[in-house]
Amino acid sequence: MSNAELEIAVDDPTAPEEDSPSVTSNRTVDVGVSLLLLALAVVLAWDNWRTGASWDSTGPEPGYFPFYLSVILGGASLYGIGAAFLSRKEAVETFVTRAQLRRVMAVFVPTLLFCIAMQFLGIYVASFLLIAGFMRIVGRIAIWKSLLTAFLFSAVMFVTFDIVFDVLMPKGPLEAAFGY
């Protein structure tokens, strides 16, 4: 028999509250996205028209296929705007609550900073900072654990990609100091 009594329990100290107020409804986002897609469709259709969306002696011009796709995309987006406005269901659906948005931003902003840092510090140092910082701040994990995990992970990545598989990654001053 299995020992089913053994429980596994993991906590989430910074979990979003259940009763957090809604930031925006699905309908608002749906309309917004549809408008953006419509704008994109118009821009792409114009660009493809400029490239040439008709026929020449050799067959369809390069813009032919994408031009008509832009028209389809534009049409579907227009329909989408109308459908979203009429949808009662989407109006009451919460797109994201304030607490959820805070958590999503807690991943997104560090990821953004990581991508920026990657260009100056190299990917391995940046990943060390990202993992250690994230574990400490979002996960409230002990500092030594965070630092150790981050160091080990970055080191393993460095060995795997740079040394074993020979995949070149952006590197920064630290790697340069060690001669890589």
Added chain:
Amino acid sequence: MEALGLLLHGFAVLLTWKTLALMMVGLVLGVFVGVLPGLGGPNGVAILLPLTFSMDPTSAIVMLSCIYWGALFGGAITSILFNIPGEAWSVATTFDGYPMAQQGKAAEALTAAFTSSFIGSLVAVLLITFLAPWISSFALKFGPPEFFAVYLLTFCSFVGLGREDKHKTVIAMALGLLLAGVGMDTVSGQLRMTFGSTDLLRGINFLVAVIGLFGISEILLTMEERLALRGHAASISLRTVLAVWKDLPKYWMTLLRSSVIGCWLGITPGGAIAASFMGYNLAKRFSKDPDSFGKGRIEGVFAPETAAHASGTAALLPMLALGIPGSGTAAILLGGLMVWGLNPGPLLFVEHKDFVWGLIASMYLGNVVGLVLVLSTVPIFASILRVPFAAVAPMIVVSCAIGAYAIQNAMFDVWLMLGFGVVGYVFKKIKIPLAPFTLALVLGSRAEDAFRQSMIISGGNMKVFWANGLVGTITTLAILLLFWPLIDRLVASVSKSSAPAAKAEA
């Protein structure tokens, strides 16, 4: 049989220490990915794809497909022990699997899940072994119009048969096809939709998009949830395994039914989720005691798991034979093929025999090894869940960034990945489906080439798509499928209005 001989050759390709080691690595990574919350097959394959760039194609595909099998096995662990479906198609497994775990029968439920996954995959692989060479040899006669018709059929079946809002599927597909067209036009060499950007010149790389859509966006979505969890730990003893296996023959009908459903829905796009629910519901309907379902009945684990795995595996059939992926993961594997310089499609069976049969052989071997692996190491994998998500999330972000960068050594791709991450997050929330988006991205340029070549052949006459019986049938079928919801409604209303009339006559 020719297929058997080729298959044996495939095993010979496979049986080197290096390949076997890669298989094990792939399986372990796969189960790991499957167990982690919020990550599943497509995400795992997308994130780990860059690891394979420096390998030869056969080793690479063997490792990637093993990641996929592993992820499929791993999904069952969380469903049963924690009531958290790792994937949408594991939802049906929780119905009876979790109650079983609560009753202290976690080991039985896990054994049942793994075994039925194995059986489902095996049936689908058998189907692939014998059907794929036949379909591909048939497809070798296809010209551009036939190929375009098949692509059209794939796209239309997504619109017609998908459960999302039709216009949202159309948006997803049109956008995917457009993005696939960015960059240099393959026919004329002219630039399109680059707006003077040198970075866009190379086009939007499919894998970069996929890493963003499935990796980054999944992290954002997962963070919204409360990530605390409680569940049972379990270990499986040999005695439990044998006890469950001894009872297997009793459920042959359920297993067979689910396998057939799975294979069928797997070949048609977007199937695994529908397959698992259909397998479960049919098992319940045909059962002598339907009320006991949902309370921890072992059949309720057998049915959806078999169907989901049969479908997940069968999705590779159209990819191998025609170059058309049947699922999101298959689309990513297809993207991988192109990175390794292989042209997916029927020619694969002629030009790269080693590769194709090595892959098919790896499906057999991967599933056997995977079954043994998960049965013996469940406790270790279950304890992976003890690792807090706050540690896992940044590691996944880093892996995604490495993957996106490594594809073309371009920083621009990392930003693109981030952009696609946000797009994926928003799309998922407002229910614009990602599967057709991915499919359109990967098939876009090939569909366009096929279309333009057909147009050049015919001099711009659309009649080329009805030029002979074969292409005409496929095209007509595609258009029928596109308007299927309308036709379905029409038929329903006709039969409804005629039903009372029939009653009145009687």
